[in-house]
Amino acid sequence: MRSPFGCRRAAWLILAAASVLLVAGCGARKNTVVIGSKNFPEQALLGEILAQQIEAHAHLRVERRFYLAGSFICQQAMLSGRIDAYVEYTGTALTAILHDAVAGDRQSVFQQVRREYEQRFKFEVMPSLGFDDTFAMVIRGDDARRLHLATLSQAAAYTPQWRPGFGYEFMERPDGYAGLARVYGLRFAAPPRILDLGLLYRALLAKQVDLIAGNSTDGLLSAQDLTVLQDDKHYFPPYDAVPIVRDRSETRFPGLREALAELAGKISDDDMRKMNYAVVAEQRDIGEVARDFLRSKHLD
Numbered sequence: 001m002r003s004p005f006g007c008r009r010a011a012w013l014i015l016a017a018a019s020v021l022l023v024a025g026c027g028a029r030k031n032t033v034v035i036g037s038k039n040f041p042e043q044a045l046l047g048e049i050l051a052q053q054i055e056a057h058a059h060l061r062v063e064r065r066f067y068l069a070g071s072f073i074c075q076q077a078m079l080s081g082r083i084d085a086y087v088e089y090t091g092t093a094l095t096a097i098l099h100d101a102v103a104g105d106r107q108s109v110f111q112q113v114r115r116e117y118e119q120r121f122k123f124e125v126m127p128s129l130g131f132d133d134t135f136a137m138v139i140r141g142d143d144a145r146r147l148h149l150a151t152l153s154q155a156a157a158y159t160p161q162w163r164p165g166f167g168y169e170f171m172e173r174p175d176g177y178a179g180l181a182r183v184y185g186l187r188f189a190a191p192p193r194i195l196d197l198g199l200l201y202r203a204l205l206a207k208q209v210d211l212i213a214g215n216s217t218d219g220l221l222s223a224q225d226l227t228v229l230q231d232d233k234h235y236f237p238p239y240d241a242v243p244i245v246r247d248r249s250e251t252r253f254p255g256l257r258e259a260l261a262e263l264a265g266k267i268s269d270d271d272m273r274k275m276n277y278a279v280v281a282e283q284r285d286i287g288e289v290a291r292d293f294l295r296s297k298h299l300d
Contacts, residue, residue, distance in 0.1 A: 036083035048290040058255035084249035091237035106238040127264040128240040141225035165209030219277025
């Protein structure tokens with residue numbers, strides 16, 4: 001049997017080793033800004049735009065940690081200091097992170113999220129990049145024309161004959177499927193098919209499903225014969241894209257905040273759709289697309 005002294009000594013050695021690893025990790029992070037993103041192409045694009053902007057204007061080293069699953073994982077990475085900044089959407093921050101009820105217009109939602117993030121987490125919610133990436137309930141264009149559909153309220157009469165297809169997150173999140181079905185009285189021919197986000201449009205165009213929950217900045221919306229049904233009851237909150245930055249990171253890295261502030265209002269809905277199309281449909285390199293965008297806005 002190991003003596004008490006031996007046990008204490010072993011515990012001390014383990015603690016010392018952990019401390020060395022922690023210090024080494026902190027040292028590796030000392031002069032490097034870490035930018036994160038969620039796990040879909042638009043997020044990686046936005047992360048790359050932030051990273052290139054910081055490199056060019058704050059002259060800081062940047063490490064990219066993209067495709068970190070969803071909002072919860074990015075939030076935890078921010079809280080633990082594993083990333084310094086990423087782009088979030090105000091409606092998602094309000095409902096999925098803060099668990100607050102949706103109320104008010106775009107500006108009031110932004111101010112509420114900004115205030116609560118500072119108070120609860122010591123994160124700065126910076127001004128919007130310029131676009132609102134709301135959910136888009138999408139049907140085929142020929143169905144919209146044949147049935148004379150423009151709104152979700154009009155579509156409710158036909159959904160009992162439709163097969164929907166949604167991503168897993170849309171099915172689970174508080175501002176997702178359950179509330180939408182309740183508000184509009186949606187009933188379907190079968191339970192929603194749970195699809196990978198990259199397969200939603202393919203399934204819709206192949207007539208495997210009849211309604212999907214996409215995003216308003218998806219590149220394929222302008223490239224295919226598709227119709228976005230208007231959210232005429234205003235179920236969805238605004239989803240303005242905003243950089244989230246840790247207060248400690250702003251203090252640690254001079255010039256970080258100023259570099260990101262230059263991006264405010266620079267990305268329109270159409271800009272984001274075109275960039276998404278370039279990456280998803282044309283399979284262009286994310287770094288190249290981000291670089292071309294920054295150059296077009298004279299930010300390179």
